[in-house]
Amino acid sequence: MKPSSVKELLSTTPSHQEVLVNGWVKTFRSNRFIALNDGSCLNNIQCVVDFEAFDEALLKEIATGTALQIEGILVASQGKGQSVEIQVTTLRVHGSADPETYPIQPKKHSLEFLREKAHLRVRTNTFAAVMRVRSALSFAIHKYFRDNGFYYFHAPIITGSDAEGAGEMFRVTTLDPKAPPLAEDGEIDYKEDFFGKETNLTVSGQLEAEAYAMGLGKVYTFGPTFRAENSNTSRHLAEFWMIEPEMAFYDLDANMDLAEDFIKEVLSYILENCEEDLQFLEKRLLDEEKSKPQAERSEMALIEKLKFIVENNFKRVTYTEAIDILRNSKPNKKKKFEYPIEAWGADLQSEHERYLVEKHFKCPVILFDYPAKIKAFYMRLNEDGKTVRAMDILFPGIGEIVGGSQREERLEVLKEKMNTLGIDEKELWWYLDLRRFGTAVHSGFGLGFERLVQFSTGMGNIRDVIPFPRTPQNAEF
Template sequence: MKSSKRTEIVKLLQGQQTGQQVTAMGWVRNKREGKNVFFVTLNDGSCLQSLQVVVDPTTTSDEVLRKISVGAALSVNGTLVASQGKGQSVELQANEVVVLGEADPEKYPIQPKKHSLEFLREKAHLRMRTNTFGAVFRIRHHLQFAVHQFFNQEGFFNLHTPIITASDAEGAGEMFQVTTLDLKNPPRTEEGEIDFKKDFFERSTNLTVSGQLEGELGATALGKIYTFGPTFRAENSNTSRHLAEFWMIEPEVAFYELEDNMDLAERMLKYVIRYALEHCAEDLEFLAQRAAEEEKQKPQNERSEMGLLERLQFVLEHPFERLSYTEAIEILRNSQHNRKKKFQYLIEEWGADLQSEHERYLVEKHFKKPVILYNYPAAIKAFYMRLNEDGNTVRAMDILFPGIGEIVGGSQREERYDELKERAAAFGIEPEALWWYLETRRFGTVPHSGFGLGFERLMLFVTGMTNIRDVIPFPRFPGSAEF
């Protein structure tokens, strides 16, 4: 089989092969006709910029010229030369053009014009060919790589926790069921209930909402582990911040107290943001310009004080503000926003479950920097969080980011057997359902901590996109599993 000897456009644009014969392959973004010449804009996804291809109609057949349309895939062999035009340093003088795949110009939906994000969500099979989504998903790759590199450098082990599970880590009950039973005629027990003993796993199972509980088992053997995998939540929410399928980063560390946990989370966030700034400069600059255009459409009082790049740099340069939930409640209760009833959910007393509007007020209006809240009321947090000596609060911590609200949620885990069993019972969790989790507290228990970082929320912050459905290639939300 003959090799194509293709050179990626990102390498051609560096100009080191100027004067040489090269082969570029990609998809046509645009085509325009000049005087006795055709200019074709070719992009192969390797970078934001496209390569200008100059096609001489006297050396290319009319049949090939007709097939060169927006969306078509081409292989172009020619000479890379310094460009005389504006906007590019080099261009490809074509000697031979081969149309690898045609695109009907009447039907191809991604034309060289501005398309709404809503329209592009309906074309998720093609939207990655646009500049915006090409940039977003290249950044997504680099952020994933940075996460793995950070934990590897910190001495963590990556642990694959199960996607199919019988436990509900959050206790919320919003889980997708996994079954092989005949839904039209499932087997029944004598009491008329579905007989899961006849199911594949011989019990009721679901798609996981978190790898945390299993991650703790790894931490109490390997010391430092992290998971990075898909999680699922059957929450019937159509907001711009929720997905039914999303990716979570969840480190768990033995011998870590709450403050160690906060230090780790802040260090990790700064590492991956710095990595993105260093390795995704071109894509981030493009998205920053796009975000700035969007800001201009907003009312003056709703515009962000900082652009995307400034916001990312600001996070790197400032330590996160740390304060207790109790201190935060006092700030919110006494704020002008609360007094003038500008909050949708007014803060009236200690124990209130903070909403996104409260989190963003603390970050964007009051402290004007990322915030770590800790020591939350036990009543509004999960059963596995360690109870403080006051009996009312748990060693939980949330990290709040501008424009996002909560981006990290974590805690020191309850390592004491009796207290954990009691807390689980208070949440209606039967000891038999989590016997293996409880048992780790009987065999060499230690203080340990961990957190969960929603990867798509991190993506929202880094890219400046405003809808979580636009930072994952194929979003899953109520009523949508098309692609």
């Protein structure tokens, strides 16, 4: 007999048919009622055991966490809370779980405790729901780009360039750390290394994606990226996933149009396909916020917040307009901002971005035309010589979720910017070649996937939306 999932069985009309299901025991009550879950959905299926029909030793093996195979008859449930249940005819224990040592018991566990049990935490309702939403978002992302004529591009994970220019990269080397070869100047001689040069884990696939966009038209990356930033906060990971589309013949306006449409489509997908999990996560969030002071509680429930993004047009505002708004705002005048806005050129913080979205405009915001000094070298310089064609999308609750720009397609302008910032042309000769041979207007953006999952699930810590978080001093699993 072919096994069915719990999700399939819960939506099946019972007619005393024989069924087979595998899963893990959530609870076993009165030696009679097994609540079984296989991860396919939030709800368990009740399996009713006639204890007189089974060996007592077998029943003693069944406890929370035990993996079972159950055969039985699917019938209408006699109890409340479920429409169907299984009258068990055959029980097989795949693997037992000692109730004295199994850590995921049917009670509330703190998120901090569950991070220490990251290999088992997906067996809780919260993490199973988060990971199902994460999976649905992944599918929606690929579907959106496929439906819109993009090609999926695999950017290299090992790279010799720093796309962000921040220098916070993990080195990749085969050299002996105790006795590395040295050059005449006493520095490590990376010519002796595996790749013949200094290499690192990538912080972004953007530069390579630009190259392929200039041949395939529209491409996107969706893969792991790495940042050696020693930030032990609820917002940072050392390993995270990035979505980075790059489009030839797109200017900044087309880039903003695409980013807005993309976000609305993927959030619409989970609203339509993850209703049960989102409702559970919303209730969890509401329960969690009851313990917070009123001022710290979210103004919108989770599903309402997702619909807020999907149903509202994003307000487009220049950086200069935003600075004027922030400079004249009550929080700034009353010195309520942790980082006061004093002059044009300030790098906006999350508190400023959230004020613009949540208090001033009351809708998602796209800021554009930022000062060149606070943005990356590859962004197109405007005619004023002071600003670049950059854009950030700001969301309620988190601030920036997308960063992008129209890329600098003019060879001489790009070379001048690189020289000013001390970026060696020899290191990025191939990137400059894109401007020498058939250059064209092009644009792209980056979206940190975990930020999107965090927003979509209401989880407060980014470590709880990735299966095995990599953070400073933590690579346990």
